[in-house]
Amino acid sequence: MPPFRIKHRLAAAPGDFFNVFRYTHRALLLVWQTSRLMMLGLALATLVAGVLPAVAAWVGQLIVDGVVAATRHQSIATDTLEILSPVLWLVTLEGGIIVVIALAQRLLEAQQSLLRARLGQRVNMMILDKAGQLSLPQFEDSEIYDQLTRARREASTRPLSLVNRTFTLLQNLISLASFAVLLVQFSPWALGIIAFGALPVFFSEARFSGEAFRLFRWRSPQMREQRYLETLLAREDSIREVKLFGLEPLLRERYRAIFERLYDEERRLTLRRTMWGFLLGLLGTLTFYAAYGWVVLETIIGTLTLGQMTMYLMVFKQSQSALSAGLGAISGMYEDNLYLSNLYEFLELPVDAEYGTLTEGATPGDGLRFEHVHFDYPGGTTALHDISLHLRPGESLALVGENGSGKTTLIKLLTRLYQPSRGRILLDGSDLRDWNVVALRRRIGVIFQDFVRYQFPVGENLGVGNIDAFDDEQRWRDAAHRGLADGFIERLPQGYHTQLGRWFKNGQELSGGQWQRIALSRAWMRENADILVLDEPTAAMDAAAEAAVFERFRLYSRDKTAIVISHRFSTVRSADVIVVMEHGHVIERGSHDELMAACGRYAEFFELQAAGYR
Numbered sequence: 001m002p003p004f005r006i007k008h009r010l011a012a013a014p015g016d017f018f019n020v021f022r023y024t025h026r027a028l029l030l031v032w033q034t035s036r037l038m039m040l041g042l043a044l045a046t047l048v049a050g051v052l053p054a055v056a057a058w059v060g061q062l063i064v065d066g067v068v069a070a071t072r073h074q075s076i077a078t079d080t081l082e083i084l085s086p087v088l089w090l091v092t093l094e095g096g097i098i099v100v101i102a103l104a105q106r107l108l109e110a111q112q113s114l115l116r117a118r119l120g121q122r123v124n125m126m127i128l129d130k131a132g133q134l135s136l137p138q139f140e141d142s143e144i145y146d147q148l149t150r151a152r153r154e155a156s157t158r159p160l161s162l163v164n165r166t167f168t169l170l171q172n173l174i175s176l177a178s179f180a181v182l183l184v185q186f187s188p189w190a191l192g193i194i195a196f197g198a199l200p201v202f203f204s205e206a207r208f209s210g211e212a213f214r215l216f217r218w219r220s221p222q223m224r225e226q227r228y229l230e231t232l233l234a235r236e237d238s239i240r241e242v243k244l245f246g247l248e249p250l251l252r253e254r255y256r257a258i259f260e261r262l263y264d265e266e267r268r269l270t271l272r273r274t275m276w277g278f279l280l281g282l283l284g285t286l287t288f289y290a291a292y293g294w295v296v297l298e299t300i301i302g303t304l305t306l307g308q309m310t311m312y313l314m315v316f317k318q319s320q321s322a323l324s325a326g327l328g329a330i331s332g333m334y335e336d337n338l339y340l341s342n343l344y345e346f347l348e349l350p351v352d353a354e355y356g357t358l359t360e361g362a363t364p365g366d367g368l369r370f371e372h373v374h375f376d377y378p379g380g381t382t383a384l385h386d387i388s389l390h391l392r393p394g395e396s397l398a399l400v401g402e403n404g405s406g407k408t409t410l411i412k413l414l415t416r417l418y419q420p421s422r423g424r425i426l427l428d429g430s431d432l433r434d435w436n437v438v439a440l441r442r443r444i445g446v447i448f449q450d451f452v453r454y455q456f457p458v459g460e461n462l463g464v465g466n467i468d469a470f471d472d473e474q475r476w477r478d479a480a481h482r483g484l485a486d487g488f489i490e491r492l493p494q495g496y497h498t499q500l501g502r503w504f505k506n507g508q509e510l511s512g513g514q515w516q517r518i519a520l521s522r523a524w525m526r527e528n529a530d531i532l533v534l535d536e537p538t539a540a541m542d543a544a545a546e547a548a549v550f551e552r553f554r555l556y557s558r559d560k561t562a563i564v565i566s567h568r569f570s571t572v573r574s575a576d577v578i579v580v581m582e583h584g585h586v587i588e589r590g591s592h593d594e595l596m597a598a599c600g601r602y603a604e605f606f607e608l609q610a611a612g613y614r
């Protein structure tokens, strides 16, 4: 593995800095749409918390000067209360202002935390909605997958953070403007001194935010690998094999090595960031003490009263923190925008247009046709070459062939999970591309060999086969009967309501063959589907179960088009048409008897398997 030197990749052009802010208005709009009331509340609380500190400083000056005047008057006047009462009023006023500031701050925090929850949810929903629109090839693209994981990890908190920072910026700008009004009366130079102290830290922070983001982006494949290793080590479906093969030390070592590499980069960045932050921060302290000395000098000379001195010192201190908070907000906004760029890039990924509208084919009853279909996987593997087939309603087709010969790929094309690279597939005389994808998929009941074992109750595990009848208990029972799953389901503790899998409380684990029956029954949930596809549906079943499954399958699929992929020739032999595939080509086709008579590959395979049973 090459050493992880990434500096050249982390450098950004200066022009990028402002370009990045283009997502600000979209994030603000998003927050506005999420809750107008809370956004207005935030604005109000920010305004109050921004203006009042300067007012408090000004009242503070009045108090000190009032006290000095009172001490002078006391020697000549008699009524102490009369002299003191204006000062006491000012103290009460200042106390009141501080209470209002505290209230505004609290309200600000409360609204922020509520908005954070709602926005997080909203952004996550946007990400999941988008994920639902992506096509299968997009899902299989590792770059897109990285984008999705990055968006899910970081983006949900960024819009609110951006809003908070925008408000922090506004709040500090308001404070600064009000402080500036006071400071200019002391000297216009004072403003320059403050800016001089704060700007270098700002530039360094902005630069390091950019670097941190690029580091985050650059390392997402490694992060994904780490998460994958975590899954292997911590999930029940893989831990069995991991334990038996004694893989834990190997996987843990890989996990650790990835961390070390990533940590090394992070440590280097953090150290540089801290060092520059400290050195440039010193400049701020120096300028403050220079201003301090100046104000003290002016007071000794007598240009300033004691009250003014107190006020200016406070205003200097607060202006400086307001300025660095404001600039910090800008560099934070820059960082948020970088992360949002990632979110919006993901949300803007082009998705395949749903161009098809047909709900019925041009020649109903024509069945399925593959016409010179070629298919290359996105990585370049050619999985199908020039496939032509015609299957009429009511006919059954069996696909056989060695592993990797293209059988499952053919089904993926038929269900429009992929599009042919060349050639076309027709259903009832119309190209699949012209079909409305929902109408098309309603016609097809398909069970893939790697079907999903949902950690849901049994009934819902059947219901997923037809979302329109998801909760329909009668349909669950009928489907389970057809798929030969009813027997064992009824023996489960809560029947169709038994939770399956181990993830949730009282979950019941099933055997491989039982899961397969559940999957098979799922296909029967689609009562109206007239094309049934079973991709190795009985691999985990015993011979008797398999025979029973196929007997039922034939019984219930008599008027349907049935496609079965199987490596067991006992299953295959009764199909109307058997297609033998090799390296993506159809090499033989015909009925069992025809193929046996031809003495080709099929006959060879068949004899080989039959010999195994003799």
Ligand SMILES: Nc1ncnc2c1ncn2[C@@H]1O[C@H](COP(=O)(O)OP(=O)(O)OP(=O)(O)O)[C@@H](O)[C@H]1O
Residues within 6 Å of the ligand: 140, 377, 378, 379, 381, 382, 383, 401, 402, 403, 404, 405, 406, 407, 408, 409, 410
């Ligand atoms: N998602 C994918 N991306 C790239 N190549 C793939 C993908 N899925 C399958 N392939 C390749 O396409 C070819 C055909 O695979 P397919 O799954 O259709 O074979 P199969 O005949 O169903 O095999 P099996 O009997 O093992 O299920 C194989 O060479 C495989 O490596």
